[in-house]
Amino acid sequence: MTDPRFDALLAAAPGLRLTTERSDLEHYGCDWTRRWTPAPLAIALPASIGEVQALVRWANEHDIAIVPSGGRTGLSGGAVAANGELVVSLERMNRVLAFDPVDRSLTVQAGIALQAVHDAAREHGLQYPVDFGARGSCTIGGNIATNAGGIRVIRYGNTREWIAGLTVVTGAGDLLELNRGLLKNSSGYDLRHLLIGSEGTLGIVVEATLRLAEPAPPTNVMLLALPSFEGLMQVFAAFRERLQLEAFEFFTDRALRHVLAHGAQAPFDEVHPYYVVAEFAAGDGAHEAAALAAFEHCLDAGLVSDGVISQSDAQAAQLWRLREGITESLARHAPYKNDVSVRVSAMPAFLAEAQALLAREYPQFEVVWFGHIGDGNLHINVLKPEALEAADFVGQCESVTRLLADTLARHGGSISAEHGIGLVKKAYLEGTRSGAEIAIMRGIARVLDPNGIMNPGKLLDR
Amino acid sequence: MTDPRFDALLAAAPGLRLTTERSDLEHYGCDWTRRWTPAPLAIALPASIGEVQALVRWANEHDIAIVPSGGRTGLSGGAVAANGELVVSLERMNRVLAFDPVDRSLTVQAGIALQAVHDAAREHGLQYPVDFGARGSCTIGGNIATNAGGIRVIRYGNTREWIAGLTVVTGAGDLLELNRGLLKNSSGYDLRHLLIGSEGTLGIVVEATLRLAEPAPPTNVMLLALPSFEGLMQVFAAFRERLQLEAFEFFTDRALRHVLAHGAQAPFDEVHPYYVVAEFAAGDGAHEAAALAAFEHCLDAGLVSDGVISQSDAQAAQLWRLREGITESLARHAPYKNDVSVRVSAMPAFLAEAQALLAREYPQFEVVWFGHIGDGNLHINVLKPEALEAADFVGQCESVTRLLADTLARHGGSISAEHGIGLVKKAYLEGTRSGAEIAIMRGIARVLDPNGIMNPGKLLDR
Numbered sequence: 001m002t003d004p005r006f007d008a009l010l011a012a013a014p015g016l017r018l019t020t021e022r023s024d025l026e027h028y029g030c031d032w033t034r035r036w037t038p039a040p041l042a043i044a045l046p047a048s049i050g051e052v053q054a055l056v057r058w059a060n061e062h063d064i065a066i067v068p069s070g071g072r073t074g075l076s077g078g079a080v081a082a083n084g085e086l087v088v089s090l091e092r093m094n095r096v097l098a099f100d101p102v103d104r105s106l107t108v109q110a111g112i113a114l115q116a117v118h119d120a121a122r123e124h125g126l127q128y129p130v131d132f133g134a135r136g137s138c139t140i141g142g143n144i145a146t147n148a149g150g151i152r153v154i155r156y157g158n159t160r161e162w163i164a165g166l167t168v169v170t171g172a173g174d175l176l177e178l179n180r181g182l183l184k185n186s187s188g189y190d191l192r193h194l195l196i197g198s199e200g201t202l203g204i205v206v207e208a209t210l211r212l213a214e215p216a217p218p219t220n221v222m223l224l225a226l227p228s229f230e231g232l233m234q235v236f237a238a239f240r241e242r243l244q245l246e247a248f249e250f251f252t253d254r255a256l257r258h259v260l261a262h263g264a265q266a267p268f269d270e271v272h273p274y275y276v277v278a279e280f281a282a283g284d285g286a287h288e289a290a291a292l293a294a295f296e297h298c299l300d301a302g303l304v305s306d307g308v309i310s311q312s313d314a315q316a317a318q319l320w321r322l323r324e325g326i327t328e329s330l331a332r333h334a335p336y337k338n339d340v341s342v343r344v345s346a347m348p349a350f351l352a353e354a355q356a357l358l359a360r361e362y363p364q365f366e367v368v369w370f371g372h373i374g375d376g377n378l379h380i381n382v383l384k385p386e387a388l389e390a391a392d393f394v395g396q397c398e399s400v401t402r403l404l405a406d407t408l409a410r411h412g413g414s415i416s417a418e419h420g421i422g423l424v425k426k427a428y429l430e431g432t433r434s435g436a437e438i439a440i441m442r443g444i445a446r447v448l449d450p451n452g453i454m455n456p457g458k459l460l461d462r
Numbered sequence: 463m464t465d466p467r468f469d470a471l472l473a474a475a476p477g478l479r480l481t482t483e484r485s486d487l488e489h490y491g492c493d494w495t496r497r498w499t500p501a502p503l504a505i506a507l508p509a510s511i512g513e514v515q516a517l518v519r520w521a522n523e524h525d526i527a528i529v530p531s532g533g534r535t536g537l538s539g540g541a542v543a544a545n546g547e548l549v550v551s552l553e554r555m556n557r558v559l560a561f562d563p564v565d566r567s568l569t570v571q572a573g574i575a576l577q578a579v580h581d582a583a584r585e586h587g588l589q590y591p592v593d594f595g596a597r598g599s600c601t602i603g604g605n606i607a608t609n610a611g612g613i614r615v616i617r618y619g620n621t622r623e624w625i626a627g628l629t630v631v632t633g634a635g636d637l638l639e640l641n642r643g644l645l646k647n648s649s650g651y652d653l654r655h656l657l658i659g660s661e662g663t664l665g666i667v668v669e670a671t672l673r674l675a676e677p678a679p680p681t682n683v684m685l686l687a688l689p690s691f692e693g694l695m696q697v698f699a700a701f702r703e704r705l706q707l708e709a710f711e712f713f714t715d716r717a718l719r720h721v722l723a724h725g726a727q728a729p730f731d732e733v734h735p736y737y738v739v740a741e742f743a744a745g746d747g748a749h750e751a752a753a754l755a756a757f758e759h760c761l762d763a764g765l766v767s768d769g770v771i772s773q774s775d776a777q778a779a780q781l782w783r784l785r786e787g788i789t790e791s792l793a794r795h796a797p798y799k800n801d802v803s804v805r806v807s808a809m810p811a812f813l814a815e816a817q818a819l820l821a822r823e824y825p826q827f828e829v830v831w832f833g834h835i836g837d838g839n840l841h842i843n844v845l846k847p848e849a850l851e852a853a854d855f856v857g858q859c860e861s862v863t864r865l866l867a868d869t870l871a872r873h874g875g876s877i878s879a880e881h882g883i884g885l886v887k888k889a890y891l892e893g894t895r896s897g898a899e900i901a902i903m904r905g906i907a908r909v910l911d912p913n914g915i916m917n918p919g920k921l922l923d924r
Contacts, residue, residue, distance in 0.1 A: 102806050149646050184611050184879035185803060185876040188903050190609075193622075412643070414648075
């Protein structure tokens with residue numbers, strides 16, 4: 001802590017907690033990607049908006065890059081600090097500030113964990129419906145920075161849909177209170193939506209007002225076994241037509257094998273190549289009859305070969321675990337992750353091409369497919385063979401990602417559905433966004449972050 | 463048509479329809495506001511994206527301002543051309559381009575009328591749920607430019623929520639295909655949302671992909687008579703708690719009198735000071751019982767004094783006419799319009815202050831209140847006394863709008879809920895958006911429209 005620049009910072013923000021302990025630098029300098037070696041300058045843990053503003057102004061004066069840091073559960077390197085940046089962790093700004101029963105809104109500090117938001121909403125008889133596996137660690141600020149999606153997008157949309165107001169410190173140190181919880185506000189450019197999904201490159205989200213929803217209806221969970229990939233979209237159509245779907249998730253037998261090896265219980269006696277977890281509103285006989293009708297229709301058409309429906313909350317959780325446990329079960333294989341999307345209607349054609357591409361290009365690797373099929377979002381994880389060096393493995397994967405990006409471009413898809421671009425997909429952004437769009441993004445970044453201190457190197461080169 | 467600059471334009475876009483007929487200049491040069499005298503340079507009626515790009519490039523070369531033009535039903539002067547601008551009417555680009563049953567989306571040219579979108583969605587067994595009185599004339603492009611709201615926001619949100627993709631020609635002449643219909647796309651700044659609500663200052667919307675919804679459930683309409691303003695939010699709470707509200711609209715007896723004078727039928731024998739039109743999902747006994755329970759609760763509490771529930775679609779339409787006919791019935795009084803919003807929870811305190819303010823400042827004028835109370839959106843129309851000159855009237859109103867803007871700022875509200883800022887509210891933008899926000903908006907406008915040719919003078923001075 002001998003850097004003289006810190007004296008100026010602590011003079012501007014006397015109470016600011018700042019650390020350069022080696023273990024802190026390592027802990028706060030990386031996210032769930034493991035490709036980069038953490039090397040931040042220091043870690044700041046502000047406790048107030050005033051401290052965040054002070055440190056952004058200081059960073060501007062001293063030309064120091066800032067990496068905003070939430071739960072660091074990201075998969076794209078968006079929160080990696082490998083180049084002497086100041087990491088700004090919001091973990092001490094983690095309180096619920098207000099609940100309003102009339103507006104049905106919850107105002108929180110950005111460092112609050114998603115799980116704590118769920119709990120606070122439930123306490124008031126409502127729900128915050130964005131949800132995914134990292135709920136215990138990820139923070140609302142990080143969710144907003146990546147417009148996080150997850151397992152209920154098919155029913156409730158992405159994080160974007162639930163942000164009624166956003167308080168942000170821009171890269172220039174300005175404090176913006178965006179939209180202030182209004183339902184209707186046609187007063188110029190909606191900067192709230194510009195900040196959502198900007199991956200920390202325009203400013204630091206410090207507070208948010210979240211819309212809450214009516215509690216979710218009672219649901220049932222069904223696990224379906226599919227004999228082939230080709231029928232997947234027809235199964236989706238059959239269920240969507242008859243039921244209010246809350247989730248519709250897909251995974252392969254390879255994915256299941258990893259989860260089972262991790263301790264989960266096999267759902268069927270036989271092995272099937274593909275599986276779907278469907279969750280749908282239930283609670284009365286009509287819903288269950290509709291679910292059964294959808295299942296029987298698919299069975300008769302040869303689209304599914306087996307199925308099980310949850311008889312209790314415990315069994316529903318067990319079925320969900322088969323899908324939600326995948327990411328964790330793959331972690332020790334250092335997977336190279338693709339998180340791609342196309343329009344749902346484009347899914348069959350894209351799937352066919354992508355499968356052929358990966359079978360041709362990755363004969364030496366194990367490829368695990370799963371994802372939010374009802375949203376057009378596929379996760380494609382390539383597992384690293386133990387014998388292969390990490391750098392070699394990533395290099396081989398990246399040459400294939402280039403081809404996958406071309407395939408996506410032809411099908412009007414996106415190289416990142418919900419993980420964000422960060423560091424890992426930056427080289428492929430051009431397949432998803434045109435040169436003109438990227439030039440405009442660059443220009444906008446210069447407006448909100450004129451000195452280029454906000455998360456430089458992520459999303460775009462500026 | 464002797465202006466030599468037009469030769470260059472027609473050389474670049476040989477088929478472009480261009481007119482300088484006096485009647486055309488008057489017709490296309492104004493919107494529903496009547497404060498400005500139309501004085502455009504010419505009217506262009508492109509039939510293709512190529513023609514739009516050609517004319518934007520030509521306008522950049524010749525430093526000519528462009529006013530994008532939809533149905534010109536706007537109430538904020540956003541489509542007024544009073545300073546030698548080129549009006550670009552999208553009325554010839556009014557086709558449905560594609561429907562996709564899997565994506566449940568409709569791709570349209572921007573000049574299509576909202577009513578035609580409703581019809582096309584219905585043809586496919588779905589609905590496009592944004593709706594308001596001007597549906598027959600307004601266009602999707604204009605709806606997007608102002609993020610139009612309307613009578614079903616309480617249930618379905620604003621236009622913003624229904625735009626899956628947007629094709630735009632920027633002020634620099636670049637063609638952007640934004641989001642391309644994807645449900646999940648975390649690949650950098652969401653420029654689609656930046657364009658929505660930008661009032662033609664960043665570019666011209668040429669095509670859009672609209673999300674469609676399941677058809678609306680069967681509904682019932684109830685008209686409630688209220689003895690006082692103070693109970694209004696409690697009535698709203700009582701109904702919202704028990705029913706799935708599709709609309710919850712409020713108006714005063716003064717508003718009703720204008721609609722009745724315009725030929726509508728009186729709903730009650732007696733006169734009541736305030737009214738609510740509530741529409742809610744119905745179709746089974748449970749819903750009707752819940753509606754009755756809400757009504758009886760309000761009756762017992764003295765919050766409502768009378769009510770009527772529709773017994774047929776025709777009667778529902780008749781009840782709706784009492785609310786939807788207001789704007790038209792006021793038109794001949796050259797009303798000065800305020801379209802303000804606050805958070806729903808802030809409504810009671812704001813209402814009390816705003817009522818006191820207007821009673822004090824407008825003793826000489828008739829003030830008509832109505833609006834989308836469930837969204838926190840109030841329309842306040844001040845009627846021009848016949849004897850008063852229009853300019854004097856507007857001048858007197860504007861000094862009060864200044865005070866109203868201050869009141870709104872104190873309650874965290876917006877000077878424009880759904881009409882947009884345009885020309886009429888530009889002077890009051892600072893009460894709703896901070897100086898830092900406005901500076902950022904200005905910077906963003908320079909990125910997308912470097913020569914400042916897009917709808918100059920609207921929304922912001924640049």
